[in-house]
Amino acid sequence: MNSPKVVTIGLGYIGLPTSALIAQNGIPVHGVDINQHVVDTVNAGKIHIVEPELDEAVAKAVESGYFKADTKPVAADTYLVVVPTPFKGDHEPDISYVQAATEGIIPLLKEGDLFIIESTSPVGTTEKMMTLIFSKRPNLEGKISLAYCPERVLPGNVMYELIHNDRVIGGVDEQSTLKAMAFYRQFVSGELHPTNARTAEMCKLTENSSRDVQIAFANELSIICDKAGINVWELIRLANKHPRVNILQPGCGVGGHCIAVDPYFIVAEYPLESRIIGKAREINNHKAFWCAEKIRESRQAFQLKHNRNPKIALMGLAFKPNIDDLREAPAKYIVQRVLQDAQDEEYYIVEPNIHEHQVFKLTDYRRAAEVADIIVYLVAHKEFKGLVVSENQLVLDFCGVTNS
Ligand SMILES: NC(=O)c1ccc[n+]([C@@H]2O[C@H](COP(=O)([O-])OP(=O)(O)OC[C@H]3O[C@@H](n4cnc5c(N)ncnc54)[C@H](O)[C@@H]3O)[C@@H](O)[C@H]2O)c1
Numbered sequence: 001m002n003s004p005k006v007v008t009i010g011l012g013y014i015g016l017p018t019s020a021l022i023a024q025n026g027i028p029v030h031g032v033d034i035n036q037h038v039v040d041t042v043n044a045g046k047i048h049i050v051e052p053e054l055d056e057a058v059a060k061a062v063e064s065g066y067f068k069a070d071t072k073p074v075a076a077d078t079y080l081v082v083v084p085t086p087f088k089g090d091h092e093p094d095i096s097y098v099q100a101a102t103e104g105i106i107p108l109l110k111e112g113d114l115f116i117i118e119s120t121s122p123v124g125t126t127e128k129m130m131t132l133i134f135s136k137r138p139n140l141e142g143k144i145s146l147a148y149c150p151e152r153v154l155p156g157n158v159m160y161e162l163i164h165n166d167r168v169i170g171g172v173d174e175q176s177t178l179k180a181m182a183f184y185r186q187f188v189s190g191e192l193h194p195t196n197a198r199t200a201e202m203c204k205l206t207e208n209s210s211r212d213v214q215i216a217f218a219n220e221l222s223i224i225c226d227k228a229g230i231n232v233w234e235l236i237r238l239a240n241k242h243p244r245v246n247i248l249q250p251g252c253g254v255g256g257h258c259i260a261v262d263p264y265f266i267v268a269e270y271p272l273e274s275r276i277i278g279k280a281r282e283i284n285n286h287k288a289f290w291c292a293e294k295i296r297e298s299r300q301a302f303q304l305k306h307n308r309n310p311k312i313a314l315m316g317l318a319f320k321p322n323i324d325d326l327r328e329a330p331a332k333y334i335v336q337r338v339l340q341d342a343q344d345e346e347y348y349i350v351e352p353n354i355h356e357h358q359v360f361k362l363t364d365y366r367r368a369a370e371v372a373d374i375i376v377y378l379v380a381h382k383e384f385k386g387l388v389v390s391e392n393q394l395v396l397d398f399c400g401v402t403n404s
Pocket residue numbers: 009010011012013014015032033034035038082083084085097100101118119120121151152153154155257258
């Protein structure tokens with residue numbers, strides 16, 4: 001391979017497609033991952049994650065000789081950090097992966113290099129990494145460029161969005177911003193928006209917090225409407241006829257690795273100031289708890305009326321419709337919670353996008369809907385729309401399957 005111009009650190013859902021795209025543009029990429037299986041899979045021209053068109057992109061990039069994976073970084077001109085940023089026990093952001101990735105490349109840095117963080121990060125992370133780098137290599141101060149550039153692709157459409165989405169690019173100084181913009185211009189056709197590193201970091205957190213707050217509004221409405229005897233789906237449809245109102249749809253909570261996580265990065269740092277953002281997280285978490293309580297109440301009412309335990313179909317585990325991703329999924333939490341007080345009634349757990357689960361015994365959605373006394377829609381998967389339900393079956397629809 002040509003000597004690498006770019007080193008990407010982290011070959012997951014974001015780092016791998018980004019690496020393939022850069023390599024496809026004729027820029028040699030050395031992709032680094034601490035997971036040997038990932039490295040071996042990529043070097044064989046294959047992929048370890050599910051993402052349309054990624055297999056072809058990686059196969060071509062590896063075959064062309066422009067993309068190679070390794071467990072260790074090598075010297076390059078540009079370093080791209082795309083490692084996980086989860087939260088710790090108390091919802092505190094964990095930037096230890098970003099720090100480990102940065103430490104790994106400090107010995108390789110030279111004058112003129114560009115260092116970019118793409119991992120979703122708390123405000124100030126890029127500056128922290130700059131301080132770390134200069135504490136170990138003080139002679140590089142003012143001689144390298146450092147920037148933050150968040151990723152906002154939609155899983156399932158990553159190969160398209162990586163190229164076409166607008167990007168926000170924030171350097172620690174103007175020269176860093178310009179250098180990072182020139183880097184992305186090589187393979188991004190969306191608009192590039194310059195700013196500083198702290199604003200770019202906050203921009204990513206703001207985007208997902210905005211979604212969380214708006215969903216919390218819909219979820220709060222759904223609980224109010226339940227008490228008031230109003231169909232929330234009809235209510236939202238009607239309210240949205242207002243030319244300047246656009247309320248989102250309620251669900252059984254909020255999940256996934258972005259919207260349910262990123263707002264905590266703001267709350268942890270600015271707890272007194274982030275009152276709506278913190279409250280939205282509480283409301284969305286509470287919605288899942290509320291749904292579990294509704295199931296419990298319906299079960300008790302059935303027992304009293306029929307003198308036996310009901311069969312209950314729990315429809316969906318994923319964090320949103322038509323995917324197989326269960327990360328932070330409120331439906332999974334609800335299922336775990338209601339199973340805690342399972343007696344001899346039978347629960348049928350359904351997730352049409354997964355064949356087998358390590359913990360839950362899964363049932364085909366048609367069979368579950370046929371035999372259940374209570375059908376609980378937790379996720380609006382397309383398979384559930386149009387299922388025929390008899391008069392004797394009670395339906396708890398937390399996600400609008402029967403109302404869309
Ligand atoms: N997946 C998304 O849709 C998405 C969207 C926007 C932003 N992000 C952000 O992008 C970042 C990466 O997310 P992802 O979904 O690609 O994660 P991922 O878990 O799919 O991949 C991360 C990879 O990094 C590797 N890794 C961990 N520590 C490492 C180290 N020190 N050196 C080398 N490799 C290391 C892991 O083995 C893993 O393969 C996160 O901050 C995430 O919040 C993700």
